[in-house]
Amino acid sequence: EAGVAQSPRYKIIEKRQSVAFWCNPISGHATLYWYQQILGQGPKLLIQFQNNGVVDDSQLPKDRFSAERLKGVDSTLKIQPAKLEDSAVYLCASSPLHGTANYGYTFGSGTRLTVV
Amino acid sequence: QQQVKQSPQSLIVQKGGISIINCAYENTAFDYFPWYQQFPGKGPALLIAIRPDVSEKKEGRFTISFNKSAKQFSLHIMDSQPGDSATYFCAASLAGLQLTFGSGTQLTVLP
16 A cells, blocks of 8 residues: 655745645545654654544644645645744654554655754 | 653664663553654654553564553664664554654664
8 A cells, every 4th residue: 555645855944934745644544643853852743633623733833833634635734934943854644543543553754844 | 641751862782782772651541552663764664562461572573571560661672783773762652542752762783
């Protein structure tokens, strides 16, 4: 089966600019996660979707970050305006159902964002 | 309560040696403890996982040891190989919900 697809792979922007990342999960996976991985740290959950509904966005900086998952398939994560501390790898992951992080929790290769 | 603490931050092992990475958790309700392996430029990939009703799980050269009373678990890599050089993350989840990750251990296996 195809894996989790993410684009772009790399992005360099100036602070205060906006940026968007795209994720296409494994076909049929209902649950989609966006994680932020700062260099030297473990991934930190930003937002979790179940189909096209938000399950958990408690750690999403909502003043600048937004995410959507229209039609319950692919998803977009946006940052506007970006700050220097947003420099990180943004990872998308998917799993078959809510409550199945223990099974088939697959990550994409991520988008590396550098804010200068 | 949701933290998972991982050590060491970096580890250098000779080829053929044993690599040991440790993690500790606080939330006793966690019910699933996976280890992920991440190579540069790639997303984390599931390596091995254990549930708290088991004290040890072995898959090939990789073993998880779990100490429920101490709220600790560790990854042992036997006969470490240069190809094992990667960053390893422990994690924990509750009722199959999102994973909480440790800070990672960068393993280097010298040839």
